[in-house]
Amino acid sequence: MEQGNNVYSIEGVQDFFPAHVFDCGQCFRWQRQADGSYTGIAGGRIANVSFLPYEENADSGRLRVVSFAGGCADDSAAEMNFWRTYLDLDRDYGNIKRTLCRGDHVMKKAVKVGWGIRILHQELWETIVSFIISQNNHIPRIKGCIENLAICFGEPIGSLMGKTWYDLPSPEKMAGLTVEDLAPVKLGYRAKYLIETAQVIVQDGLPRNAQQLAALPGVGPKVAACILLFGMGQYEAFPIDVWMARVMHQLYGVEEKDRRAMEIYASQHFGRLGGFAQQYLFYYMKGLDQR
DNA sequence: CGGCAGGCGGTTA
DNA sequence: TAACCGCCTGCC
Numbered sequence: 207m208e209q210g211n212n213v214y215s216i217e218g219v220q221d222f223f224p225a226h227v228f229d230c231g232q233c234f235r236w237q238r239q240a241d242g243s244y245t246g247i248a249g250g251r252i253a254n255v256s257f258l259p260y261e262e263n264a265d266s267g268r269l270r271v272v273s274f275a276g277g278c279a280d281d282s283a284a285e286m287n288f289w290r291t292y293l294d295l296d297r298d299y300g301n302i303k304r305t306l307c308r309g310d311h312v313m314k315k316a317v318k319v320g321w322g323i324r325i326l327h328q329e330l331w332e333t334i335v336s337f338i339i340s341q342n343n344h345i346p347r348i349k350g351c352i353e354n355l356a357i358c359f360g361e362p363i364g365s366l367m368g369k370t371w372y373d374l375p376s377p378e379k380m381a382g383l384t385v386e387d388l389a390p391v392k393l394g395y396r397a398k399y400l401i402e403t404a405q406v407i408v409q410d411g412l413p414r415n416a417q418q419l420a421a422l423p424g425v426g427p428k429v430a431a432c433i434l435l436f437g438m439g440q441y442e443a444f445p446i447d448v449w450m451a452r453v454m455h456q457l458y459g460v461e462e463k464d465r466r467a468m469e470i471y472a473s474q475h476f477g478r479l480g481g482f483a484q485q486y487l488f489y490y491m492k493g494l495d496q497r
Numbered sequence: 498c499g500g501c502a503g504g505c506g507g508t509t510a
Numbered sequence: 511t512a513a514c515c516g517c518c519t520g521c522c
Contacts, residue, residue, distance in 0.1 A: 231503065341504040347520065348503075394518025399505085426505045447503040488503090500522090509514080 211366070212273045214286050219269040221299035223322020224257055230323050230489040232436050234336050234349045245367050248292050249329060251285070252366040255293070257322075269295070274366045294324045302482050310475070312457045313483065316490035323485050325436065330412050332374055333437030338399050338424040340432070354391045359383065380404035399424025416440075427465075435481040444472040444480035449495075453487045 228236040228244040236246030236255075243256035252274045259267035271289050280288065290296060303321075307314045335355070340348050356372035359379060363371045375383075381404040388397040402423040413419040419430050419438075431445035446454070446468050454460040454468040461467050476483035 337503080338505095342502060342517080342519095343504090344502060344520080351519095392519065395505090395516090396518075424505065428504060432503080445503080449503070502519100502521095505517095507515090510512090 210274065212282060212285060214271045214289065216269040218266050219295065220266045221322060222257060222269060222324055224255055226320045226322035226489065227324050230320060230485050233326055233328060234352050247363060247371045249288060250363055250373060252364055252371045254367060274364045292327050294327060299324060302479055306476065306479055306483050313486065316486040319493055320486050320489035323489060325481060325485060328436050330437040331377060333433045334403065335374055335400060337429045337432040338403060339393060339396055341429060351391060351393055358391060377404045377407040381408045396424060441481040442478045444469065444484050449488055449491050450484060453491045
């Protein structure tokens, strides 16, 4: 372990599992390590997150965060608080799961598979950039694009696990770039969206509601729903992509290409917990696909 | 090689 | 307002 790192252990954590949290499609800057832990960057901090159940199949265990605070001159308590918030550790997911599963056999199976999912408190700018890039793209390529964007145009934060980590470029930095500048990042037609969105944000500030969000170039209904859910704490948001459309049709019997009917179904059955429902169902469907 | 993927924006009718 | 279609890129 490198010098200057802080280690935090949180005991008695339930409903948390790194692979479920970091591999359910909500974030793109966390990398799986050989031991099943994840290393990534958030809020200008680099960390490795692992979970050790107290015994095999135990429903609680020890959550461990090894962190390099980088430029953030936090004291220990403030940094620990940052990670508690970022990882959403103070929310009762047991209660959420019980509510969602009541009378829903599909959800019971989904929650059994992705029992350790939590919705991260990601920075708004990062979620905007990430999900504009995500459109019409596969996860590995989305991760590659974001990584390259950070390396080429972002600031170095520090190193952890033998690697230097870079923050994303700020809106100001991005607003000053051209499509030609961004060519090495291979964002394709999304580069233009990113630059124009950055320019709007430099002028008007970050979006504060769904309407301002939808006005950003490259932000349509699906991308907006993801940003609302992952970056703005709007937990009723229910992003419907091709995978969720499959879930709604194949598992809930909603008409195949009727997105409106799917939104109505989600609103009526999942309500304010729509975003949590979406994550369990999405992770479940992706797992089914891999068999 | 044509088709397609965590869609969007612009153009039609 | 619904239905098409082109789009960068990478991968089958």
